[in-house]
Every structure is written in C-alpha cells, then in structure tokens.
Amino acid sequence: MNPTDKPNLPDLRVSYDQGELDEHSAPADPLALFTIWINDALAHKLPEPNAMSLATNGLDGTPTVRTVLLKGIDERGFHFYTNYESRKGQEIEANPRAAMVFYWSHQERQVCIAGNVTKLSREESAAYFQTRPRASRLAAWASLQSRPVESRAILERRWKEFDGAFAEGKVPMPDHWGGYVLSPVRMEFWQGRPGRFHDRFGYAKQLDAGWRLERLCP
Numbered sequence: 001m002n003p004t005d006k007p008n009l010p011d012l013r014v015s016y017d018q019g020e021l022d023e024h025s026a027p028a029d030p031l032a033l034f035t036i037w038i039n040d041a042l043a044h045k046l047p048e049p050n051a052m053s054l055a056t057n058g059l060d061g062t063p064t065v066r067t068v069l070l071k072g073i074d075e076r077g078f079h080f081y082t083n084y085e086s087r088k089g090q091e092i093e094a095n096p097r098a099a100m101v102f103y104w105s106h107q108e109r110q111v112c113i114a115g116n117v118t119k120l121s122r123e124e125s126a127a128y129f130q131t132r133p134r135a136s137r138l139a140a141w142a143s144l145q146s147r148p149v150e151s152r153a154i155l156e157r158r159w160k161e162f163d164g165a166f167a168e169g170k171v172p173m174p175d176h177w178g179g180y181v182l183s184p185v186r187m188e189f190w191q192g193r194p195g196r197f198h199d200r201f202g203y204a205k206q207l208d209a210g211w212r213l214e215r216l217c218p
Contacts, residue, residue, distance in 0.1 A: 018108040021199035030187040030203040053101040056091040077183040086145035108192030120179035129173040137171035
C-alpha cells in the first residue's frame, strides 16, 4: 500500500468475543470493577495499561483532550500528576470538572469516567515526586509545559542547567507541579461483544454516596 493512499477505514472489522458483563455479578461499587479490570490488564502485561485520555474544558469553551498516566486509585478516585501551569492545569483551575477514558483493546474493554477534580496535598504530591527518576524530576523544572519554545536545544539547555543546580542533592518538587484526584460521579463500562451488540453498564453516584447501576443499550 502506498503511504499516501486514502485508508480504507469503512472496511475495518473486528469481532469482539473476549468477555461479557452481567448485572447479577457486577460489583455495587464501580471502583471495585475498575480495579478488577486494570489488574487484569496488568496481569496480561498490556503496554501502559494506566494510560488514559483526559478531557478538560478549554478556557474558550472548546474541549481539550490528551493522554496522561493514572498513578493512583483509592476511595477518593483517580490520581494523576502534572504541571499546574500547563494548559490542563489552567483549565482545571477554571472549571474543575473533567472526564477520562481507558481503552484496553486486547481485552475489548473501555471505561469512561466523569467527575470533579481537586488537588492532592503537597505532602502526597512530594512523596510521589521523589519516586520519579531523576531525569523526570529535572524535566518538571526544565519544561514550561504547554508554552511555545523556539527549539529542542533550548529545552535541553534548561534541563542541563537544572541538572547542574541540583547536582549536590535530591531534586525538590517545583511549586508549580503536583497531583490531582478526579472523584467520579459517573462511570461507564463497555465490554465488546459479537455483532456490535456490546455490554454497556452505567454507574451514577447517588446522594447517599452509593451508586445506581443500569444496563445501557450499546
């Protein structure tokens, strides 16, 4: 195929037959089902099973989305880390509602999550920051994330400057960097099934802090 040829997308077909979802065995708490699914992805050694698409509300009203990495999950929700002054950081500051999507193609599974975003404590963020490789910690200082830069050489020079500045000790966490937790109010689980007749479950947070589960048409 010539790389400039128009791709024949309409004829792409996949038969989904890896699993199913059943109302009678589904956990009452969607975080429990998510934990089962991501542990299954880890057990199958899928590439970056914690990669997720994170959607935020642009300052001009246009949604923006990018791939980030999930770095923690607990009863509060889903944890990720970034530069607070980046585009997504500014958008979260202006409108602390966001959505995320996980897609594990080998398991033919997708999870869509929407909720409210708050910052993790500085102590919790700093503890995670020190587990990162030194090069990644230096990058958090060197990169003015989302801002224009004239060349790669400028980025590399900034990285080397900070490498020299912190040569005698550990790299501290910058004030502009830290973690967020997305606390879900809605979660949707999709399991591929043959004939595009998929299983699709929706969980909605209730006022009593419980969850309502309902099957959705695929």
